[in-house]
Amino acid sequence: MQQQQQQFLPDGDLAYTVLADLKRVTREYATAATESSCPVVRQQFTQLLNTSLAMQGELFTAMSQQQMYNTASPVIRQEIDKQMKQYQQTQQKTNQFVQQRKSTANPPSPQSYGGWAYQPAPQWQQQNNPQQPHSYM
């Protein structure tokens, strides 16, 4: 500490101001990319996003190697368990929902169904009623 004159900010704070801005800029590039209609501009923003993300990661790594960043403490296993169980249930329900909707929906032409073995054949005959409007699905 003695060779340096009065420092403007501690090293950690200096690095952090840059890191915080990199985080903000990364988000802005992501938004800009999603809001672009010109494919060239979109690709440009995507590339800038990737580079900014890489720089943010690089600075973060350097800061944690220099003990300038204390990472949050890890969660206990039960917390992960809780979330995992809950979201496995959600996933199951959503899968059921999707299957249900798919089987009751106006069935598309049999060719487009491809490998869907779930579609029951009898329903098909009913839907082939000539009075039914043609399905464009």
Add this chain to the structure above:
Amino acid sequence: MNMQPLTAKELEYIADSMSNEDLLIKQCTAAALSCTNLQIQQVLMHQSQVHMQQYQTLLNCLQQHQGIAPTQPSS
């Protein structure tokens, strides 16, 4: 990829991004110079160069679109 004329939104994002990159160039340079930690200094010095490149990229993007921009507002 076919290039389309810039929309007002895209132009705003490009301009804002250049402001951001400009700030980061200065920030990285100033921070690197007053930083005593060598590893951090090295990273910041390198990154200020990258931000200069990013700034140039954005500027080039504007230039590319200048040619195909309409000269009158369309209804």
